Amino acid sequence: MKVLSLILLAASSLLPALRLTAQPPPISAPTLPVSEIQPGMQGEWKTVVSGSQIETFRFEVLGTARNFTGPQRDIIIARALDESQIVSGPVAGMSGSPCFIDGKLVGAYAYGYSWPKEQTIIGITPIADMLETFEKEAQRQPDKARQAGYPGYHGEASHWQPRSGQEQMSGIPLDSVLKPLPSPLMVSGISADTLAAFSEEFARRGVEPMRAPIGTTSDLSATDIQTGSPVAGVLMTGDFQFAGVGTVTWREGDQVLAFGHPFFATGDDNMPMAPAEIITVIQSMPGSFKLSNVGPVVGTIYQDRLTAIAGAVGAPPPMTEVSIHVHGPGTAERTFSSQLYQSRQWSPLITALALLESLNNTMEASAEQTFYVHVKMDVAGFGPLEFDHVATGPSGAVGTAFRLMRDYDLLLNNPFGMAEVKSIAVDIKIADEWVRSSLYSIQILSGELHPGDNLELAVTLNNYLEERTRHRFNIPIPPGTAGEKLTVFVGDASAADKLDRSGVLNTADSLAGIVNYLRTGRSNDRLYVKVLREARGLNVNGRRLGELPASVRALLDSERSPTPVTDNRTVTLWETSLQVPGVFDGEYTLPAHIR
Known part of the structure; x- marks a missing residue:
């Protein structure tokens, strides 16, 4: 019996080599x-x-x-x-x-x-x-993402x-x-x-x-x-x-x-x-x-x-269902439907091509248009992943298509496995004009500030027709901030994301971390107002955390940490946003001294 076992063991050790040198099937x-x-x-x-x-x-x-x-x-x-x-x-x-x-x-x-x-x-x-x-x-291995x-x-x-x-x-x-x-x-x-x-x-x-x-x-x-x-x-x-x-x-x-x-x-x-x-x-x-x-x-x-x-x-x-619905005042409502090959290499690119074609080459296409785009991706195991984006100006549509391609690419090309995207539904509302707003000025209207007070902020916006609108925000000053210099941030989605998402992606330790990161993306048709404090925060598994108790921070910083972390130098104490017509861009910060 021992001899037979040794023979079987020796034979099993040769199986990989035998498989590689086996004759092709007849x-x-x-x-x-x-x-x-x-x-x-x-x-x-x-x-x-x-x-x-x-x-x-x-x-x-x-x-x-x-x-x-x-x-x-x-x-x-x-x-x-x-x-x-x-x-x-x-x-x-x-x-x-x-x-x-x-x-x-x-x-x-x-x-x-x-x-x-x-x-x-x-x-x-x-x-x-x-x-x-x-x-x-016969040698196929389970699907693995490339590091x-x-x-x-x-x-x-x-x-x-x-x-x-x-x-x-x-x-x-x-x-x-x-x-x-x-x-x-x-x-x-x-x-x-x-x-x-x-x-x-x-x-x-x-x-x-x-x-x-x-x-x-x-x-x-x-x-x-x-x-x-x-x-x-x-x-x-x-x-x-x-x-x-x-x-x-x-x-x-x-x-x-x-x-x-x-x-x-x-x-x-x-x-x-x-x-x-x-x-x-x-x-x-x-x-x-x-x-x-x-x-x-x-x-x-x-x-x-x-x-x-x-x-x-x-x-x-399995194929991904792709549906692109186009509508708007004066626009013939239509839906484009396709089934997509699930591929790391091709799915993001082909979906972006279909989106850009739908944006630019409908019968109602004209030189000056704004597209309000809502994307909903059904990701197996994680539920819907949604984002809104507004495209306007000569390159707006291309930018929207490339954003979809980048986000989709991240779901498929990461070290944790290729996400299964079951369906992608895109809703496009068309307006026959360029709609864009920019930051004209901001002003703190309040006098001396103390914890518990409201900081009154006035923000003036300018649209592409040089028409101005004024908006007021009442910002609560958090307790425990006496003697500090806080920062009031007013800016667009890109600037706000730069503050909150820098270094976050590197901390993802699972596909869930990738999804967490994608969920934090902001919409470019909103103005964001934030109160920031200079303090050490941490990014963990695709999320940005605020100030943590010293004991928790020490654990996450240590070699025993179950997940990779990165630092951030500011934490957000308060945030709100305002939807504006079309695309908003601009960024400004002001100091706020708390007595």
Whole structure:
């Protein structure tokens, strides 16, 4: 028994290594390994160029290039023989087209030279390398947030930059690079101006979106996903469309292998998968591409790796419901509804794009408008997370969209786990004028002040039409402040947040701390009045605390503290706010000497 136990123990210690070196799962189709492929062999690849009809195109093998996409990652070099391929050259969306020699599956047409087209040189990813993608699913780990994605910890940008089939190789002549055929991120319902506002975000991800009249169709089903047919990775569907279309290399039961190169190189994934149909191939000198319609979501892309994407037909992954309601005097009331891929990398950006498009490009859009925006996010385990923001002036709408993107990004990219955002509801009220207020003057009207007195404060505001309004505040002087110099603060949301939120984010020690921090954001259509005291306060788990008893402060300061803390030099003794028309900006402080 002891010998058997030792054998079992030794075997169990080898399991991780055995898993990593296990053979790819078998498929029913006969395959041809790279070692048996010789120059001069001829074969065919299958793909769709119109509708759902799978067509066949011929190729001739020129040779094999070793270590092409990495060590021990070879590629088969071939020449396309059909006249139509000379005209179109490599076609975006053809990635993954299955290649056969003598009826045996060789791999996927996945690479090509963009120029000159008459070369018709293509690259084929070997099927053995693609099948390894299935192995990665067995090794999938629970979803973990990246520490580097949390700006309060390392100061790095929260977006990581994957290598993808879209990545551009700047500085290298196009005709010298055998590049992945793009599986272009096609976008419909979003204007060129809106995409341009987020161009740096797309560049950071190595993706250049393509505006195209990509449509939806309910005529397709899961049975339309088959070897040689188009397949789509769906980032958003509904009134706004974001999807990338490639070709299925092989389907075995419910398992699907496609593309022959990465889509976004995200590794473990839960991207919605859908069938697609091809409207036509757009032939272009810079690069030809397939124009597509996308069907309903019928499964999940669960791996996005170096040599392929892998998915399964069946239950779709969870998606976030996004609803944007637009209304206002003289505005036709309408609601835009979409379903969103849940992704650290893409969800915040795509939601911000949809919001900005809704703000700027309705039929009622005009040069001078103010948008009153209310956002409600349903975060699993935490209840609704809400904020209000007013956008006015030439850059107001862009600022609102970027704020939503930053807050959403923080929920998904942090060290404590990716929050599950079930739904996002945005309400937009439009006013056909610029509405903005600024601080003109403040004045303390009271005389000598003592604890328990009221400090009378007059605040004068100026709007963009140079019309002034005067507001009075009665501020109670707290007990226990005799002999102190307090500070009266009057300012906008940004200035008040700077006082109260500085250093707070760094103290979050859980996802709850991140949510706490986001809940403290103020609305920019309010004027804030605060009474401040110079005293040592502490920030704990995403919250700013006031003055604490010495014993509590000593515990939180000590090495035994259960949570990280940071100091703040002022504490708020009293605060109120006043809603003003439109956006308010300005900041001023006055000393208040207490007798």
